[in-house]
Amino acid sequence: MADLDLLSSLPRERLMQGPTPVQRLNRLEQVLGSRRNGISLWAKRDDLMELGGGGNKLRKLEFLIGQAKSEGCDTIIAIGGVQSNFARLAAAACARTGLGCELVLAQMVPRDNEIYQANGNVLLDRLFGARIHILTKGDDAGVFAMRRASEIARSGGKAFVATLGGSTAVGCIGYVDCAFEIATQSADMGVEFDRIVIPNGSGGMHAGLAAGMVIAGIDPSRIMAHTVLSPVDTCVPATVDKTNAVLELLSRNERVERKHLTISGTQLGGGYGIPTTGMVDAVGTLGRSEGLLLDPVYGGKAFAGLLSDVESGAIAPGSNVLFVMTGGSPGLYAYADALVSK
Ligand SMILES: *Cc1c(COP(=O)(O)O)cnc(C)c1O
Numbered sequence: 304m305a306d307l308d309l310l311s312s313l314p315r316e317r318l319m320q321g322p323t324p325v326q327r328l329n330r331l332e333q334v335l336g337s338r339r340n341g342i343s344l345w346a347k348r349d350d351l352m353e354l355g356g357g358g359n360k361l362r363k364l365e366f367l368i369g370q371a372k373s374e375g376c377d378t379i380i381a382i383g384g385v386q387s388n389f390a391r392l393a394a395a396a397c398a399r400t401g402l403g404c405e406l407v408l409a410q411m412v413p414r415d416n417e418i419y420q421a422n423g424n425v426l427l428d429r430l431f432g433a434r435i436h437i438l439t440k441g442d443d444a445g446v447f448a449m450r451r452a453s454e455i456a457r458s459g460g461k462a463f464v465a466t467l468g469g470s471t472a473v474g475c476i477g478y479v480d481c482a483f484e485i486a487t488q489s490a491d492m493g494v495e496f497d498r499i500v501i502p503n504g505s506g507g508m509h510a511g512l513a514a515g516m517v518i519a520g521i522d523p524s525r526i527m528a529h530t531v532l533s534p535v536d537t538c539v540p541a542t543v544d545k546t547n548a549v550l551e552l553l554s555r556n557e558r559v560e561r562k563h564l565t566i567s568g569t570q571l572g573g574g575y576g577i578p579t580t581g582m583v584d585a586v587g588t589l590g591r592s593e594g595l596l597l598d599p600v601y602g603g604k605a606f607a608g609l610l611s612d613v614e615s616g617a618i619a620p621g622s623n624v625l626f627v628m629t630g631g632s633p634g635l636y637a638y639a640d641a642l643v644s645k
Pocket residue numbers: 358359360388389468470502503504505506507508509598601602629630631
């Protein structure tokens with residue numbers, strides 16, 4: 304595909320083997336029965352990657368680490384919440400590529416029990432050899448990271464600071480590539496996806512996919528995103544800006560407006576990282592019907608939105624729906640108390 308030439312000039316460090324599989328959710332369709340309204344369901348398995356437990360942040364890290372290395376950096380400082388999947392995968396990617404890694408983990412979620420603070424992603428961060436800074440509530444992660452970067456510079460190193468979720472325009476390019484993958488897989492399968500359902504956290508995956516679809520000539524409003532971090536009012540303009548920054552970085556003339564992005568706030572519940580009953584049900588439903596793992600912060604809420612939109616008719620009966628599975632299952636261990644009733 305000629306569009307791939309667009310990406311080949313950017314520095315990139317290979318961390319995964321694409322394309323990730325697309326699979327039909329046959330058993331889930333059976334379990335839903337007439338409630339599925341004749342809708343066909345597929346999953347794009349972006350949770351299935353060989354490094355560090357996998358997940359959507361590896362696509363971004365391919366380009367972020369490419370950028371860091373091309374700028375001569377020897378250390379990555381990644382910012383995230385305590386149970387950040389981005390931090391975990393940055394640590395794994397640094398181990399693989401021989402870079403130093405420091406993680407600045409902020410208290411973004413009101414959960415201070417032992418399993419949240421030390422198990423799940425945090426445990427893996429340690430196993431991947433990252434230096435971890437767990438901040439206390441109210442500390443500014445950006446300021447802390449910049450201070451660490453100056454200290455590293457004073458001792459002769461050079462740090463690359465990777466912001467929340469790795470969602471700079473460069474990081475988002477990973478999902479432009481994913482949009483091209485989906486376009487190719489859809490053509491090979493002879494199935495047109497009417498809806499592509501995703502979570503929107505820091506918005507980078509949505510922005511990259513939307514930009515990629517625009518470039519591939521597909522209407523980006525087919526993406527149905529469920530915000531899990533910011534309210535819709537701020538999520539929509541922020542994602543529009545990110546999408547346009549990606550198109551600009553790739554020297555494309557197309558631009559998107561608010562009407563091109565479909566974002567729902569119905570699954571946000573009490574806010575980022577706060578469990579909802581819909582999320583708990585969705586994680587259980589996909590686990591019992593397909594033996595597949597969602598995560599409690601992103602995929603669980605987006606999948607709850609998908610199930611609700613399928614049953615309510617908000618997704619047109621008979622549609623072909625693709626759910627992008629983004630990984631994050633280590634987070635399940637940090638939410639054990641919320642997921643299973645004793
Ligand atoms: C970060 C993350 C997302 C959301 O991606 P953004 O680019 O931040 O919107 C979705 N799922 C998982 C598992 C994630 O870690």
